[in-house]
Amino acid sequence: MTPGEGVDRVTRAGIGAIWRIESPRLVARLTRLLGDLATAEDVAQDTFATAIGRWTTDGVPDNPGGWLWHTGRQRAIDVIRRRDLQHDRYATLANTTLAEPDMDILIDEHDIGDDLLGLVFMTCHPILSPGARVALTLRSVGGLTTTEIARAFLTPEATIAQRIVRAKRALTDADVRFEHPGRVQRSARLPAVMEVIYLIFNEGHAATAGEQWIRTDLCADGMRLGRVLTTLVSDNSEVWALLALMELQASRLQARTGPNGEAILLGDQDRGRWDRILIDHAMKAMGRSEELCEDAGPYLLQAQIAACHARAASIEVTDWTMIAGLYETMSRVAPSPIVELNRAVALGRAFGPAVGLGLADQLLDVVSMQQSHLLAAVRGDLLENLGRFAQARQEYERAASLTANDTERVVLQAHAARCATNEPQ
Amino acid sequence: MRFMVMTYGDEQSESGAPPSPEMMQQMGQFMAEAAAAGVMIMSEGLAPSVAGARINFDPAGKATVTDGPFAEAKELIAGFAILEVSSKEEAIEHSKRFAQIAGAHRVDVRAMMEIPGQ
Numbered sequence: 001m002t003p004g005e006g007v008d009r010v011t012r013a014g015i016g017a018i019w020r021i022e023s024p025r026l027v028a029r030l031t032r033l034l035g036d037l038a039t040a041e042d043v044a045q046d047t048f049a050t051a052i053g054r055w056t057t058d059g060v061p062d063n064p065g066g067w068l069w070h071t072g073r074q075r076a077i078d079v080i081r082r083r084d085l086q087h088d089r090y091a092t093l094a095n096t097t098l099a100e101p102d103m104d105i106l107i108d109e110h111d112i113g114d115d116l117l118g119l120v121f122m123t124c125h126p127i128l129s130p131g132a133r134v135a136l137t138l139r140s141v142g143g144l145t146t147t148e149i150a151r152a153f154l155t156p157e158a159t160i161a162q163r164i165v166r167a168k169r170a171l172t173d174a175d176v177r178f179e180h181p182g183r184v185q186r187s188a189r190l191p192a193v194m195e196v197i198y199l200i201f202n203e204g205h206a207a208t209a210g211e212q213w214i215r216t217d218l219c220a221d222g223m224r225l226g227r228v229l230t231t232l233v234s235d236n237s238e239v240w241a242l243l244a245l246m247e248l249q250a251s252r253l254q255a256r257t258g259p260n261g262e263a264i265l266l267g268d269q270d271r272g273r274w275d276r277i278l279i280d281h282a283m284k285a286m287g288r289s290e291e292l293c294e295d296a297g298p299y300l301l302q303a304q305i306a307a308c309h310a311r312a313a314s315i316e317v318t319d320w321t322m323i324a325g326l327y328e329t330m331s332r333v334a335p336s337p338i339v340e341l342n343r344a345v346a347l348g349r350a351f352g353p354a355v356g357l358g359l360a361d362q363l364l365d366v367v368s369m370q371q372s373h374l375l376a377a378v379r380g381d382l383l384e385n386l387g388r389f390a391q392a393r394q395e396y397e398r399a400a401s402l403t404a405n406d407t408e409r410v411v412l413q414a415h416a417a418r419c420a421t422n423e424p425q
Numbered sequence: 426m427r428f429m430v431m432t433y434g435d436e437q438s439e440s441g442a443p444p445s446p447e448m449m450q451q452m453g454q455f456m457a458e459a460a461a462a463g464v465m466i467m468s469e470g471l472a473p474s475v476a477g478a479r480i481n482f483d484p485a486g487k488a489t490v491t492d493g494p495f496a497e498a499k500e501l502i503a504g505f506a507i508l509e510v511s512s513k514e515e516a517i518e519h520s521k522r523f524a525q526i527a528g529a530h531r532v533d534v535r536a537m538m539e540i541p542g543q
Contacts, residue, residue, distance in 0.1 A: 017514035021462060062525065113461070148511075220509065227463035277427075277507060281466045 014060070015052055020143040022065045023048070024228075026072055027140050028115040033076045035177045037122050037140065038168040043079060047072040116141070117181045117232045123167075124193045127174050132167035133196045134203070135160055141228070142221055152217050153203070190233065194242050194299065197225045201246045205253075219250050230285065237293035240285045241300035247282035248306035251275040263407040267315040279310045298334040301326050305342075320350035337366045338374070345378055353385035373402035377412060384419055393419035427466075427509050427537040428516035432529050434474075434503035439494060441473045448527070455526045459506070464519060468506035474498075499530065507537070 023044060030040035047068055061067045123136040138144045138152075146164065150157040181189070201222025204215040226243040233239050255269040286303050293300055305326045312318035327343035340363055348356020360379050369375045380395035396416035400409045437444070444452070459465040471477075474493035481489045495501060506523075510516045516534050524532045 011514070013512060013514040014518070017512055017518045020511060020515055021518055217511075220511070224463035224509070228461060231457075231461045231463075277467055 015048075015055070016145075018051075018060070018064050019048060019145070022068050023143045024116060024119070024141050025065065025112055026068050028119040029069060029112065030072055030076050031119055031122065031178045032115045032180075033073065034079060036172055037119070037176075037178075038172050039079060040076075041140065041168065043072055043075050046075060113232050114180050116228070117186075118178050120193050120229070120232070121181055121185070121189045122171060122176060122178065124189070124196045125171060125176055126192060127176065128167050128170060130196070130199060132163055132170070133192075134200055135163045136167045137196050137225070138200065138221060139164055142225055144221065152215060152221070154215075186233065186236075190236060190239065193229065194238065197222055197229065198242060198246070198299075200225065201249075205249055216253060219246070219253065222246055223250060230288075235292060237289045237291075238297040238299045240289035240292065241297065241303045244282040244286035244289060245299055245303040245306055247278045247285065248303060248310050251278040251282065251310065257407075261407065263405075263411050265411065266309065271313065274310070282310070283307065296329065296333070298330065301330045301333065305330075315349075318349070320346050324350050337363055337369045341369070341375060341378055344382070348382050348385070353382040357382040357386065371402060373399040373408075373412070376402060377415075380412075380415060380419075384415070387422075389419040389422040389424075393423065426512065426516075427507060427539075428513070429505055429507055429535045429537055430516065430520045430523065431502045431505045431533045431535070432523075432527065433531050433533075434498045434501040435530070436498055438503045439473045439475075439498040439501070441475065451526045451528075455523050458522065459508070459519060462519070464508045464510050464515075466507050466509050468504070470504040471502060474501050 026047065027037075027040055027044045030043050031037050034040050034043065050071060051064070051068060055061075055064075120137065120141050123140050124133050128136065135149055138149050139146065144152075146161045147157055150160040153160065179185070201219055204218025204220075204222065223243065223246045226239075226246050229239050230243055251274050252266070252269060254275060255271065255273040256264055258264050282303070286300070286307060289300050289303065290296075296304070305323050308319050308323050308326075324343060324346035327339055327346055330339045331343060340359060344356045344359040344363070346356075347359055357379065360375065360382060363369045363375055376395045376399035380392045380399060383389075383392035383395060393416045396412050396419060400412035400416065403409050403412065456465070456468070459468075474495045477493045479491045479493070479495065481491070483489070508516050508519055510519065513534070513536065520532045520534050523529070
């Protein structure tokens with residue numbers, strides 16, 4: 001064997017994989033060490049650049065994470081020393097004693113989970129806009145590159161890069177420093193984190209505009225972050241429920257699109273194409289959530305509703321009475337017109353379209369629903385089931401004109417056409 | 426992307442003796458790491474081949490059932506995990522770590538079929 005032959009030579013893609021796995025931990029630990037995220041990211045980038053240079057000639061070490069942390073920490077200490085030196089100049093002028101860097105924070109034995117959670121709380125910080133939180137979380141906690149994030153959002157890379165730079169600057173300007181999350185802080189900050197993760201997932205699950213119905217990469221990223229969060233905060237019912245909810249919704253992704261990219265609605269989906277591995281994982285996560293909860297929170301209720309569908313062999317044998325009940329609880333825990341609308345659908349299925357329509361009609365007065373294609377689509381469905389085809393067609397057409405999603409519009413127009421053929425001549 | 430990562434057996438796994446405490450501890454460490462990375466969606470271990478059987482078919486389609494155990498411990502799948510990752514390289518990277526921790530002599534990383542039409 002010639003020298004180097006046995007070396008595990010690293011490829012670009014291999015480096016990418018190591019970055020994806022190691023960068024969140026590295027950035028989290030460096031942020032704990034340095035206090036601010038912007039500097040930590042810079043140090044992490046530098047460390048990785050060094051690693052690439054070294055690994056392409058010498059091969060990847062057995063423990064790349066350890067190597068990165070060792071190298072990154074050394075750089076961070078240099079940064080702290082330089083910072084202190086700067087500080088010392090002023091200190092000497094002011095004739096005060098010099099402080100040694102706080103060596104306690106250099107100890108490795110901190111819980112990496114706490115470091116990561118502290119990082120998530122920074123990237124989901126309330127001073128940031130939702131768009132900035134999403135981009136920063138995907139990058140720092142998800143380990144995605146700016147290029148990958150831009151591709152997922154169908155946005156130019158420069159836009160995402162700028163968004164991330166601005167977000168980091170905003171954190172620095174507001175002097176948001178790394179803190180180890182205490183119990184109180186956990187419960188106060190977790191909802192914002194879950195919201196960001198669900199936002200990422202939903203961006204993929206229901207592309208709001210344009211031709212693409214589903215962007216599966218973002219769904220995968222959302223679920224992955226959701227899984228990570230369950231390991232960081234394993235005693236929170238809603239964290240497990242969020243994961244279950246995302247996985248249950250994602251289990252239907254394959255069945256939601258036909259061969260030509262057209263949307264297939266729940267009732268028409270081939271349930272054999274639902275992803276049983278994900279459903280299984282989701283049901284376990286939901287079980288954990290149920291064990292941990294006293295009163296079901298909004299994510300658990302939504303997961304339980306999704307689970308009713310996952311268990312049912314068809315739309316007809318679905319437990320709509322239970323779903324209607326869960327929506328009723330939802331309307332107390334987290335009331336919204338959308339919840340009411342879904343309750344109307346469930347009531348229509350459980351107790352007949354007239355009952356559903358009764359509730360749906362009440363929503364006609366709600367301002368936010370008046371321009372929503374959803375209300376029109378639901379009313380169209382209920383009216384069609386009542387045999388009121390002319391009105392149903394009008395509602396479907398209205399829904400088609402209101403939706404921003406191209407594939408959804410095609411489905412709604414098809415429903416309108418179906419009603420037209422049933423109208424009395 | 427989904428990958429199935431399969432590990433192969435040895436005399437130890439085939440003997441049916443419970444894994445050593447060190448092994449359990451190492452496996453636990455890997456499982457915790459994979460879970461923390463958010464990539465593991467399923468993992469199962471297989472019982473020794475003595476608990477199973479092999480079915481061979483001759484060219485005419487006639488089945489012959491042979492009960493375990495089978496001789497080649499190192500050719501027998503001892504356990505598998507399903508990973509949801511962003512690339513094959515990532516699946517490989519996770520599997521390498523697993524193999525290092527578990528002291529596995531071989532790990533197969535196989536891409537799972539994606540349903541066409543997506």
